[in-house]
């Protein structure tokens with residue numbers, strides 16, 4: 387019996403659909419380096435993000451689809467990912483940064499920094515190249531949460547980000563002396579953010595996560611003016627009763643034409659209740675990513691400088707953060723697929 391040709395193999399692979407992009411993996415151009423000889427088949431699936439929540443499922447479906455053809459003796463599938471850029475070329479950022487995601491909220495203390503840090507680390511653990519920019523120049527928390535010590539190095543005008551838990555990180559907190567108050571005003575804040583985007587050697591990044599300061603003021607406006615954001619993730623508390631603060635945050639994002647990727651409810655559980663995040667998302671017609679429970683491990687690991695996704699990877703909160711990272715990455719891929727041309731193979 388003769389073994390299938392490459393065309394026959396590709397045809398068989400067309401039954402495998404990406405559940406988010408709603409197209410088959412061949413039309414999406416995911417199948418790469420296909421080699422077939424005497425019933426032994428090898429190929430690579432190049433996904434749009436290494437954080438794809440269904441990557442193992444796609445791999446198995448692809449393997450099974452080919453294995454079911456007559457005359458196949460062996461199928462080897464490799465996974466890789468190429469994250470697309472949602473930023474126009476020639477933007478201000480120093481390096482090749484493909485997506486910028488701001489973590490914001492209407493109010494202070496709801497867990498923006500906690501979410502930003504764990505999201506960055508969770509994405510990095512999937513193999514993505516990730517940066518974290520602490521835009522909270524008045525109350526930078528990222529150095530403590532990431533366990534950063536020392537100052538960013540650099541030559542000339544360029545600054546080297548510090549690397550912690552696999553994430554390239556920059557924060558005013560790493561630049562000022564301990565305890566020195568930061569009393570910048572609007573224009574200086576704008577300059578600081580500009581420098582963090584332009585003068586830091588970010589290199590190649592799939593995702594740059596920006597931890598926003600509380601409120602909907604200067605920093606939000608400056609960031610949106612400086613760089614075309616891929617989108618914002620809005621963090622809310624469960625007991626969001628009036629929705630006034632969130633409304634302001636979402637209104638701000640809409641005013642500067644930034645996409646709201648979705649809403650996360652933080653600190654859910656018996657203490658603060660639950661449901662505010664979902665209600666917020668429904669009210670504003672934006673996606674809901676789910677909730678993160680109020681758990682002591684979060685504060686403990688934050689204080690120790692080891693984000694909970696690394697400190698306690700088996701915990702349910704770590705699982706929730708990984709799930710969140712997958713959903714956000716998938717949402718970005720879906721948005722890009724809706725606007726970018728699809729390769730026909």
Ligand SMILES: Nc1ncnc2c1ncn2[C@@H]1O[C@H](COP(=O)(O)OP(=O)(O)OP(=O)(O)O)[C@@H](O)[C@H]1O
Pocket residue numbers: 491493494495496497498499500501522525527598599600652653654678679680681682684685686688
């Ligand atoms: N899910 C959670 N469970 C327990 N503690 C949490 C959780 N999320 C955040 N915290 C704790 O709540 C406090 C505030 O969180 P965080 O600093 O991330 O909020 P923030 O929104 O960034 O605050 P700010 O507006 O001041 O920047 C921190 O001590 C953090 O460890």
Ligand SMILES: [Mg+2]
Pocket residue numbers: 498499500522527597598599600
């Ligand atoms: Mg914060």
